[in-house]
Structure formats: structure tokens, C-alpha cells
Amino acid sequence: MVQELFDHAAYEAHLRSLSDASVRLSFNAFKDVPWDDPAYAWRADDPQFVLSEADVIGAHPWYQALPLERQVEIGIFRFAHVAKVGRQFEQVLIGGLMQHLIGMRAGNPEFRYAMHEVTEETHHIQMFQEAVNRAYAGFGIEPQGAPAYFRWITPIMTAAGSWLPTIFFMGILAGEEPIDHLQKSLIRDGGQQPLISRIMQIHIAEEARHISFAHEWLAKSLAHAGPVKRFFLSLALPLAMWWLCTVIMKPTRHDLRAMGIPRGVAREMWWRSPVSDEHRREMFGDVRLLADRLGIRRGPARWLWKLLRIDGRPSRYRGETHERDLAA
Numbered sequence: 001m002v003q004e005l006f007d008h009a010a011y012e013a014h015l016r017s018l019s020d021a022s023v024r025l026s027f028n029a030f031k032d033v034p035w036d037d038p039a040y041a042w043r044a045d046d047p048q049f050v051l052s053e054a055d056v057i058g059a060h061p062w063y064q065a066l067p068l069e070r071q072v073e074i075g076i077f078r079f080a081h082v083a084k085v086g087r088q089f090e091q092v093l094i095g096g097l098m099q100h101l102i103g104m105r106a107g108n109p110e111f112r113y114a115m116h117e118v119t120e121e122t123h124h125i126q127m128f129q130e131a132v133n134r135a136y137a138g139f140g141i142e143p144q145g146a147p148a149y150f151r152w153i154t155p156i157m158t159a160a161g162s163w164l165p166t167i168f169f170m171g172i173l174a175g176e177e178p179i180d181h182l183q184k185s186l187i188r189d190g191g192q193q194p195l196i197s198r199i200m201q202i203h204i205a206e207e208a209r210h211i212s213f214a215h216e217w218l219a220k221s222l223a224h225a226g227p228v229k230r231f232f233l234s235l236a237l238p239l240a241m242w243w244l245c246t247v248i249m250k251p252t253r254h255d256l257r258a259m260g261i262p263r264g265v266a267r268e269m270w271w272r273s274p275v276s277d278e279h280r281r282e283m284f285g286d287v288r289l290l291a292d293r294l295g296i297r298r299g300p301a302r303w304l305w306k307l308l309r310i311d312g313r314p315s316r317y318r319g320e321t322h323e324r325d326l327a328a
Helices: 008-024 068-101 108-140 147-150 154-163 165-189 194-223 227-249 253-259 261-268 274-283 285-294 301-308 323-327
Strands: none
Touching: 008 108, 008 194, 068 108, 068 154, 068 165, 068 194, 068 227, 068 253, 108 194, 147 154, 154 165, 165 194, 165 274, 165 285, 194 285, 227 285, 227 301, 253 323, 274 285, 285 301
């Protein structure tokens, strides 16, 4: 049983290691990103903004058939969209973590590490918003980001950090994994616009710690859950992955119209084609690995993973590179 396997001493040592790593390697949004370097400037004729097949838009024949200037225009909007929704998600994450920590007792190493994570997330928010500002100042692009209802339910989501912490941490993972997967795939493809590459490099480096914490926190939480709670949590995990993946990765109708993507094409991109389905399944290989480790991807939960079309082979190890990335 998971309860018998969980090692609390190892968990606390892991948190101390993450905290030490946050001290040794950390970034500042306005010191470590060369915003004013001419080589990092955004230009409307820069082919480095063309989306690669690592993104579902770039992988679609409709996009690939467009003239170069339209591909660049959509590419700039897509980067600004991901930055905007990433900023919004991380604001919710910080609010929920503050709720989670408010009553924490002295001596718990979770407090120190979580505050390191909050500090890093504030710099990520600043980086993302500066990218959105640049898109707006240079090209008049202002994406909506997350759907309007996501902003309306923000108080409920942040309150979950205190009242439903396991669900909240599942939400953290559901938001972090898709963005991390997309950014790693883009970096492996190479040829990205220099400023975007620098932002992604910093985010990937620090997000690795945040994802590791969420994985281990969920392992601790499930270790203390009874059979009924484990059953409901086993269903909540794939639902959280499916929902937040769509919120973060799929543009709203407003943003689709602004990019000029036809509704029929958008339906194929998210998620009604074999290529888009494969993109989505790949995002959650590490989460499937975690679910198998915790013994909660079986029975009705396994059926739900398949129904939501996010099932598949689990990663052999966290951060495993997929075949398409290796080819790139």
C-alpha cells in the first residue's frame, strides 16, 4: 500500500533540497532577461516566430499553408496568449498557496519551500506580463488569455488551497504540466525568437522544482487518504488534467477570432484530430507515472482517463523526452 511505502523523512529531505536549490539557482525577471537588447527585439518579419509542430497550431496544415507574414503574426499572438494565461494561472497558484500556508505550524519545511516557489512565480508573472506588454506595444496584440469564467471562479480556486488542498495541488499540476511540456518541446525544436527562448529557459529551470514539489506533496496526501477519499481523488486527477489543459492551451473564442483561425480548424486543433490527441496525451505522461506510482489509475479511474482521451503509456521517468522531440 502507498501508506506503507511513503517515507516522511525522505519527503522532508527532498523539500530541504528543493529549498537549497532555489537559493543556489534563481532568476530575476528584470536582471536575467535582456529586454532592451536590440538582438532580442520583436519584429513583424522575424521567421523565428513561426510556430513549429511542437504546438498544435504549428502542426496543422491550415497554418502551414499560410503566407509567412500571417504565420509570424499568429505566432506572436500565440506566444502572447500562452504568456497571458500562464500569468493568470500563476496568480491563482500564489493565492491558493497563501491560503494553504496561513495556518501552517512552525518547523514544517513545506512553508520555506512554498515561499521560495511563490517568490519564483512572481518573477514568472512579471516575465510573462512583460512579453504581453511587448506584443501590445509593438503589434496591438492583447489576448484575453483564460476564459472569463476562469477569472470569475478565482476566489473559489484560491480558497481550495485551504479547504481542499489535495484538489488544489492537482490543479497546480494540471496547469504546470501542459505549459512545461510545450515549452520543453519548443526549446528542443530550436530556432525560437531569442527573448521568448530566454523566458522559456528560466521558466523551465524553476518549474522543474515546482512540479517536483507538487508530485511529492500529492504522494504524501494520498498516503494518508482512506479508500473512499482515494477513490474520489482518483477520478478528480484526470478531470483536473483535462479541464485545465483545455483552459490553458486552447484560446478563447475572442482569441481565435483575433488570430483568424476558422472554427472548424480550431475544433481539429483542440482536440478532434489524431495529431492533436497525441499532443494532449504526451502532456500527461509524467502525471500518468505519478498516478501509477500512487495506485490510482485503475478501475473506473482508468476508464475516465481513456474517456477523456488523455490515457497512454506513462513516462518511464519524469521529464522523459518523446519520440517527436528526439527527432527534432
